[in-house]
Amino acid sequence: MLKVTIIAGARPNFMKIAPIIHEINRVKSLGNDIDFRLVHTGQHYDKNMSGSFFEQLEIPEPHVNLESSGGTQAEQTASIMVSFEKELQNFPADLVLVVGDVTSTMACAIVAQKLHTKVAHVEAGIRSGDWTMPEEINRLVTDSITNYFFTTSKLANDNLKNSGVSDDKIFYVGNTMIDTLLKQRSNFIKPQIWDELGLENKKYIVMTLHRPANVDEEFVLKELMQEIIDNSKDYPLIFPVHPRTAKILDRLGINHSRLYNVPPLSYLEFNYLVERAKAVITDSGGITEETSIMRVPCLTLRDNTERPETLTLGTNELVGTNPKNIKPYLDKLFNNEWKTGNDIPLWDGDTSKRIVKSILNLF
Missing domain, CATH: 3.40.50.2000 (Glycogen Phosphorylase B;)
Structure with missing residues (x-):
């Protein structure tokens, strides 16, 4: 055996x-x-x-x-x-x-x-x-x-x-992450917030931030959030937020009528939101893989990535950690100039x- x-x-x-x-x-x-x-x-x-x-x-x-x-x-x-x-x-x-x-x-x-x-x-x-x-x-x-x-x-x-x-x-x-995504795609679960917030297909943006470089440097976090809020038109921003990050946001007084800090979601609920989003703004590596397969525009707030195939073949763009980089990418998104992505081998x-x-x- x-x-x-x-x-x-x-x-x-x-x-x-x-x-x-x-x-x-x-x-x-x-x-x-x-x-x-x-x-x-x-x-x-x-x-x-x-x-x-x-x-x-x-x-x-x-x-x-x-x-x-x-x-x-x-x-x-x-x-x-x-x-x-x-x-x-x-x-x-x-x-x-x-x-x-x-x-x-x-x-x-x-x-x-x-x-x-x-x-x-x-x-x-x-x-x-x-x-x-x-x-x-x-x-x-x-x-x-x-x-x-x-x-x-x-x-x-x-x-x-x-x-x-x-x-x-x-x-x-x-x-293997994509094995799970493709197997579970038909099982995605509509989260409670979908109806509560009146969300509509391709008319909101999902955010996830967890890397210390983005969330622990309070000045950087405040500037990042402000740039996203200022340049996301009238789109709701759905932010499933870690309790630690939620406390920092609260302390910094970062709030807006379009910013919805929601508790972390299950895998099936989170990907239901991602699949139907206008775009995802993230600093996660794994999410860039999933958005590429689901053909959802992805803005990565990092200076490097260990998943370059999501850039060359997928729907991911490396925005960097400078808050001033965000506006041009969001402009590109709203002008419908975002790349559509290709199949990634295997x-x-x-x-x-x-x-x-x-x-x-x-x-």
């Missing part, structure tokens, strides 16, 4: 591993000798991750939650490593599969290798080049000790080859099939 331990540490990780779990269950039902154990490190405490969250993704609740939330980066890394070492000793695996670029990804990869367990990294090889981002350090460290690399793009393949990874360890498979809903097939062949 091939035993695979799958690691998830934050909400987006579960979107990435859900289709892999579906595929393992499918091939197992066909007689393949494979099974998985789902480990939630508990890195991000999220009250929205209740039973309904796992039901929506059609996956079982994790076999274990290591409850390693809170603390500094170093404290959290240490906590995950200590807990996961015990977990892997109690439940040995043939392969530890990590996804994305959160602290759990790096911490569990280190533990697995020290216990002589092979590591596969889903979403390997992506790079922003920005070492001030904790995620970039997590990517670099994880990929330096990974055995099998599952990549989303040819550029990711090149990044790995340039760092000395041999071709036979790289598997260009596509994007972002087709079958990535998990390619991953599981590769794993079965390897073992």
Whole structure:
């Protein structure tokens, strides 16, 4: 029996591993000798991750939650490593599969290798080049000790080859986040705020901001918000906001009749809004992937991206972090001059099939 331990540490990780779990269950039902154990490190405490969250993704609740939330980066890394070492000793695996670029990804990869367990990294090889981002350090460290690399793009393949990874360890498979998006698209749920705010198709803008560079520097946040409000015509701005950011906005007195700060939404509710929005303004990497597939204009308030295919083939534009950059991009949007986007190779809903097939062949 091939035993695979799958690691998830934050909400987006579960979107990435859900289709892999579906595929393992499918091939197992066909007689393949494979099974998985789902480990939630508990890195991000999220009250929205209740039973309904796992039901929506059609996956079982994790076999274990290591409850390693809170603390500094170093404290959290240490906590995950200590807990996961015990977990892997109690439940040995043939392969530890990590996804994305959160602290759990790096911490569990280190533990697995020290216990002589092979590591596969889903979403390997992506790079922003920005070492001030904790995620970039997590990517670099994880990929330096990974055995099998599952990549989303040819550029990711090149990044790995340039760092000395041999071709036979790289598997260009596509994007599991898109597997989930395409599978769940018909199941999107209209959020309560749709009717409450009288929202109309393509007549509002969705916002998400969470990166410290944007939300912790209060002067920057105030200026960013003011530029967005001043240049978004009469469009409602729907901002599902983290409680910490909500407090900062409140303290800065950032409010407007068109700005609606709403509580964080479920995956199916949030993407219902995104699919029907005029545009999305964000500093998230994952959202740029989803908007590109749904052909929704996306303005990214960052100076770099580890997902350049969303710029070259998708509907994403890198606006930067200078608030003064926002107006020209919003003008372009309202003048209907935004690019429409193209298909992105292998972002087709079958990535998990390619991953599981590769794993079965390897073992």
